[in-house]
Amino acid sequence: MSRFKPTKHSSILEITGSKSDLLSGKRIVIGMTGSVAVLEIVNLARLLMRNGAEIFVVMSSAARELIQPDLVEWAVGNPVITKLTGQIEHVHLCGQHPDKADLLLIAPSTANTIGKIAQGIDDTPVTTFATTAFGTGIPIAIVPAMHGTMYDNPMVIKNIKQLKDVGVTFIGPRIEEGKAKIAKNDEILETIIGMLSKNDLAKKKVVVTAGPTRIWIDEVRFISNPSTGRMGIEIAKEAASRGAEVTLILGPTNLPINNPTIKVESIETPQDIIEVINKQKKIDLFISAAAIGDYQPEKQKGKIPSRKESLTLKLEPTQKIIAHVKQKFPKARIVGFKAEVKATKSELIEKAQRSLKDYQIDMVVANFLDKPDQGFESKTNEVILIKKNDNITDLPLSSKRVIAEKIIDEFFSFN
Incomplete structure (x- = not known):
């Protein structure tokens, strides 16, 4: 010895x-x-x-x-x-x-x-x-x-x-x-x-969306949000570390991926996401962590004049990504995200449960955007997992990589 x-x-x-x-x-x-x-x-x-x-x-x-x-x-x-x-x-x-x-x-x-x-x-x-x-x-x-x-x-x-x-x-x-x-x-x-790491996602095809989208008003202006994509990126890295074949559908961001095994599909608009999904031959697990624009106007040609006294935009709902995935890949298991501001915990859970029911998905990750060290642009997060079996799990404030690990652990604990 x-x-x-x-x-x-x-x-x-x-x-x-x-x-x-x-x-x-x-x-x-x-x-x-x-x-x-x-x-x-x-x-x-x-x-x-x-x-x-x-x-x-x-x-x-x-x-x-x-x-x-x-x-x-x-x-x-x-x-x-x-x-x-x-x-x-x-x-x-x-x-x-x-x-x-x-x-x-x-x-x-x-x-x-x-x-x-x-x-x-x-x-x-x-x-x-x-x-x-x-x-x-x-x-x-x-x-x-x-x-x-x-x-x-x-x-x-x-x-x-x-x-x-x-x-x-x-x-x-x-x-x-x-x-x-x-x-x-x-x-x-x-x-x-x-x-x-444990290799429990070997031979699984995982598709993750992350980051913001851009809703173009004209050829130079767009509507977006402050998402950096960090949460979705960390989920993609966690899935890859556990042996999955991962495609990351990523909106505009400056964050590095640091994992060459992840296939990154760069997108701008919600329609771009649909097009990437349509190229997939198989999806076992779809995690919708992107901050996707819910409404869009008809894009104007050229540049809207800047000296107009007022401007009215008519917005129409964008296509729901999760619904499209369910239609194209009915056997795929799906995790959605629900982010809110100025809501109580019970209101947040209620909205997440409504999403579970409306879209018939497996789990929703719910979080607040207006709490310290949570949501957009933060390196940490605190979330609530609401599952289709009515189980609710609180994940305390942790780095987004740790949250990513727990999300996948909890998802497969009941699937």
């Missing part, structure tokens, strides 16, 4: 789980190698910790020339492994051991390290961890970072393919300024969440 005994200190106690529990209970080993992108890993490690993970770090000698192990130890709260000792750290964390890690994340990874792992060469602490993880079956993710010419080297391409063929996940890189830059931390986080 290994004598390697990490000890917790304040870095772990202060920040672990402060953002979410999506990685709660997960132990991740980060293998740091000699790319200048190693400077990004302190922030990455702490992001993983804030989402619940416990982090251990093993460093190559080249990595130690770029960043001091003492700084890394401060960041992650566990002793940093710079050489293998009689405590057989690689066996403790990546072998058949009760305390073994859930994931080996090699970030950043140089072309040299990729080549060594692909050929079974084991001459640094990081490559020894990889060899051990392969033998144990621990998932391995590699985050490349190098010059573009190195990444385009046919031998590097061959080595990456060889590792992918045996189950290694590659995250990134971003091709910018002639370099294969390390993937952004949020993309790495999303990939890791997907690798370590």
